[in-house]
Amino acid sequence: MIDPKESLIEYPCDFPLKVFGEAQQGFAQAVAAVVQAHAPDFDSATIEMRSSSNARYISLTCVIRATSREQLDNLYRDLTSHPMVKMVL
Template identity: 55%
Template sequence: MEMKPIPPEESLIEYPSDFPIKIMGVMHETFAQTIIEVVSIHDPTFHAGKVDMRPSTKGTYLALTVTVRAVSREQLDNLYRELSSHPMVKIVL
């Protein structure tokens, strides 16, 4: 299903702006680096310093909060789509 574009005056986000996204997945040695690579495709200004990592209490999962420079709704939609469909990712918020 194709989403219809939201007119700028109806968007809840002002562009450009810094936009946090939380990504959760199973703890794995390459999870954080893999997510950084995916995010960097959609935000060329993104770097590892914009990542906050929090392991779950038992160390089974890793939650990453990445702060991207959002420049358009299309950019965010594409990023959410790619993250949500990635096999290492369980949840994107």
């Protein structure tokens, strides 16, 4: 059995985050600000955006240089608690 405190990820590594929310003004900027608070070297110009078929929702893919499980846990916690964010994968 794997210890829940152990990580299957070797750090540091490039780690993609997919963030979903309603298409609205300032969504990408808000997500970028949260990501940069946890990964200061993140370049917001690298964000990939994709709209849903009806353009109601948008997904953002942000690839960060992850340095620890704690960093990822804190980043997920802040993103999922943001009022503009519907889901994070």
